[in-house]
Structure formats: C-alpha cells, structure tokens
Amino acid sequence: MFPMIGAFWNVRGLNKAGRLKCIADFIVDNKLDFVGFQETKKESFSEAFLKAVNPGFSWHWLPAEGTAGGILLGVRENVMELVSVQNFKFCATAVIRNVSDKFVWRIGVVYGSPYEEGKQEFIDELHTLFDNWDGPMLIGGDFNLVRNQDEKSNGVINQLWVDAFNDWINRWGLLELKNSSRSYTWFNNQDAPIMATLDRVLVNTVFDQKYPLSNVSVASRAGSDHVPLIINFGLNHMPKTSPFRFEKWWLDRPEFPDLIRNIWSAPCSFENPLDTWQFKVRLVRKKIKGWAKNVDADIKKRKKLLMDKYDVLDSKYELGVISDAERDCMTSVLNELEGIWRIEETRARQRSREREVKEGDRNTAYFQAVANQRRRKKTINALEGPEGLIEDTPGMLQHAGEFYKNLFGFEPRLGISLGENF
Numbered sequence: 001m002f003p004m005i006g007a008f009w010n011v012r013g014l015n016k017a018g019r020l021k022c023i024a025d026f027i028v029d030n031k032l033d034f035v036g037f038q039e040t041k042k043e044s045f046s047e048a049f050l051k052a053v054n055p056g057f058s059w060h061w062l063p064a065e066g067t068a069g070g071i072l073l074g075v076r077e078n079v080m081e082l083v084s085v086q087n088f089k090f091c092a093t094a095v096i097r098n099v100s101d102k103f104v105w106r107i108g109v110v111y112g113s114p115y116e117e118g119k120q121e122f123i124d125e126l127h128t129l130f131d132n133w134d135g136p137m138l139i140g141g142d143f144n145l146v147r148n149q150d151e152k153s154n155g156v157i158n159q160l161w162v163d164a165f166n167d168w169i170n171r172w173g174l175l176e177l178k179n180s181s182r183s184y185t186w187f188n189n190q191d192a193p194i195m196a197t198l199d200r201v202l203v204n205t206v207f208d209q210k211y212p213l214s215n216v217s218v219a220s221r222a223g224s225d226h227v228p229l230i231i232n233f234g235l236n237h238m239p240k241t242s243p244f245r246f247e248k249w250w251l252d253r254p255e256f257p258d259l260i261r262n263i264w265s266a267p268c269s270f271e272n273p274l275d276t277w278q279f280k281v282r283l284v285r286k287k288i289k290g291w292a293k294n295v296d297a298d299i300k301k302r303k304k305l306l307m308d309k310y311d312v313l314d315s316k317y318e319l320g321v322i323s324d325a326e327r328d329c330m331t332s333v334l335n336e337l338e339g340i341w342r343i344e345e346t347r348a349r350q351r352s353r354e355r356e357v358k359e360g361d362r363n364t365a366y367f368q369a370v371a372n373q374r375r376r377k378k379t380i381n382a383l384e385g386p387e388g389l390i391e392d393t394p395g396m397l398q399h400a401g402e403f404y405k406n407l408f409g410f411e412p413r414l415g416i417s418l419g420e421n422f
Contacts, residue, residue, distance in 0.1 A: 002235035008140035010226035023340035036109030040070035105136035
C-alpha cells in the first residue's frame with residue numbers, strides 16, 4: 001500500500017527561471033502522491049513542461065487570468081486515477097479513485113480572491129462545491145481568508161469575511177487539519193512583517209472516517225512567501241528498490257571518464273571473452289550505482305543544509321528578531337538555492353525525455369471526527385530543541401529524556417548551609 005502523501009502550495013508563479021526545478025524537487029523530496037499548486041500565473045502548460053515537473057503524474061489545471069491566479073493539480077498515475085475534473089473560478093476539483101483499494105474521493109484545490117470585491121463570490125463558490133457531492137472530500141490551498149484575529153499578526157481583520165468563512169466550514173461540518181509547527185503560513189517579506197494564516201487543509205467527516213490518522217505538516221517555503229502544507233493520510237508503505245538506469249547527466253560530471261576507465265581496468269580472473277564482458281559490465285553497474293548515490297546525496301545534503309538554514313532565519317523573521325545581516329544571509333541562501341534549481345533543471349528535462357514513468361449517521365460521524373481531531377492534537381509531531389525543530393521520533397525521544405533527566409536529576413550542592421545557632 002502506498003503512503004498517500006500530498007501537498008498544497010502557493011508557489012507565486014511558475015514562469016521564473018529555476019521555479020520548474022523547485023517544484024519538481026518539492027514533489028520528489030516529500031515523496032508526494034498528489035499535489036495542488038496555486039497562483040501558477042500560467043494560462044496553459046506544455047506536455048514537455050509537465051513531464052519535466054514529474055513524468056509519472058497525471059495533470060489538470062485551472063488557467064490563470066492573465067498573470068493572476070491559476071492552479072495546477074497532479075496525481076501519481078500508479079497510485080491514483082483521475083476519474084473526472086471540474087473547474088470553477090477559484091477552485092479546481094477532481095474525483096479520484098485509489099489504485100490500491102478503489103476508494104473514490106474528491107479533492108479541491110483553491111486560490112481565494114485576494115481582493116475585497118471578489119470574496120463574496122468566492123464564498124458562494126465554496127458552498128457550491130457540495131451541491132452534488134456528499135462523499136469524502138479534501139479541500140486545501142490559499143483561501144486568502146482568516147478564521148479569527150489570532151491568525152493575523154497585526155490583528156486587523158474584516159469580521160464580515162471571518163464570519164462568512166466560519167459559517168461555510170460549520171455548515172458543511174468540515175474539520176481543519178492544522179500544522180503543529182508554524183503559527184502563520186504567509187509572510188509579506190517586509191522589514192516590518194505582516195503574517196497571516198491564509199493556507200489550510202480541510203476535510204469532511206466521511207473523509208476523516210476513512211483516514212482518521214491523517215495529519216498536516218509543513219515544508220520549507222524557500223521560493224515563495226507561502227508555507228507548503230503536507231498532508232499524510234497516515235498509511236504505512238514499504239518502498240521498492242529501484243532498478244539500475246543509466247543517466248545522461250553522469251556524462252557531465254568531470255570525474256566520470258576516469259571512474260569508468262578505472263573500473264574497466266580492474267583485474268579479472270575470467271579468460272572467456274563473454275565471461276570477461278559480463279564481469280566488467282556488472283562491475284561498472286555496481287560501482288556507478290554507488291557513485292551516483294553518493295553524488296546525489298552530496299547535492300541533497302547541500303540543499304538540505306540551505307533549506308534548514310533558511311527555515312531558521314525564516315523563524316526569526318516571523319518572530320521579528322532578525323538582524324540586517326541575517327536578512328542578507330537569508331537572501332544569499334535563497335539565491336544559492338535558486339542557482340541549484342536552475343542547474344538541475346537541465347538534468348530533469350533530460351530525464352523526462354528519456355523515459356515515461358507511470359510512477360453510521362451524520363451526527364455519529366461528526367463526533368467521531370471530533371475525536372480524531374482530538375487525537376491529532378495530542379500527537380506530538382515535533383519538539384523545539386536547542387538547535388531548532390526536532391521532527392524524527394528517535395530525536396524527540398532523546399530530547400525528551402534529556403530534558404526530564406536535567407529537570408529531576410541530581411543537583412550539585414552549592415556549599416551553602418545553615419549555621420549551628422540558627
């Protein structure tokens with residue numbers, strides 16, 4: 001069974017150089033089975049572009065109006081099947097059938113109106129999404145609406161739209177799957193920043209009954225002013241080993257010719273020409289596969305270091321304690337990341353051209369969904385450590401153990417005592 005992991009991200013345009021590689025890496029790094037990008041600012045997508053993003057996905061899009069808006073929705077072909085799609089003004093929806101269990105559900109990717117004059121039309125459209133659908137529903141994206149005053153850093157909100165948005169959520173019995181590590185999902189990137197929770201993921205009770213362990217986390221927002229939301233359906237998955245494939249980008253590595261020469265010159269005990277050939281070919285395949293993994297690991301390690309550094313600075317930016325030097329460092333890190341994305345974009349295009357990768361009653365349901373929501377609140381997805389967030393289970397266990405050892409452990413004597421005459 002596949003893990004069923006998806007994401008919603010306002011990418012703030014896909015026309016900029018390096019942005020293609022950015023979203024392609026985003027899908028691979030987070031092992032996504034479906035994704036909804038908002039504010040693509042593109043009216044159409046070529047087949048070559050979509051293959052470069054990920055050749056194993058089926059794609060559908062809502063065209064942008066000029067250079068505003070636009071949605072790109074994709075699902076992994078060997079995990080999900082697009083049964084039908086439908087576009088609205090602010091939302092792109094799709095009915096999806098899982099390959100593994102044939103379960104049918106519906107997804108909606110939204111990009112709400114950023115302007116006052118369009119918000120009522122957007123709210124009305126949200127209500128129409130449920131007119132002819134009472135099955136499992138997952139809705140996510142940039143709503144450009146907040147639910148209360150705490151979801152905007154300066155506290156300035158329009159109560160009319162807050163009430164209308166909450167009324168829609170309550171009317172259809174929706175549950176919000178909140179991330180546990182970021183207070184806000186949008187930042188205006190100014191010296192005196194304004195931050196807000198505009199991006200969110202919501203499900204109805206039917207969906208929650210099917211996937212009660214579903215949860216939302218976040219990824220680095222490097223490349224956008226919105227934080228990506230990652231939804232995990234809470235299923236287990238056993239990964240398969242990948243077969244050996246020769247990659248054209250290896251030829252661009254300066255050390256590759258010497259590597260092949262050294263491997264091919266290795267001693268061989270066989271005398272028969274055919275046995276010698278098979279030995280050398282197998283040795284080349286084995287050595288190259290290990291070498292390629294090391295090269296990829298070095299690139300990913302560098303990118304992860306840059307992403308982590310950006311997140312640390314971004315957290316300081318959110319808290320308003322970032323210095324001018326750190327802001328310059330933040331810009332420098334982002335520029336280096338975009339340089340990596342641009343360099344690797346060529347490699348991704350070559351890969352996409354080489355092959356096709358077919359990678360009870362209503363009240364009871366609602367109360368069960370509330371119980372699931374409570375369980376999510378009790379689940380610890382991350383802990384704040386001395387060097388930032390800790391998200392892996394062994395790291396969290398070690399940090400918690402050390403914390404309580406220090407809290408309840410032995411304290412050395414200070415050399416202070418009461419006198420005998422006291």
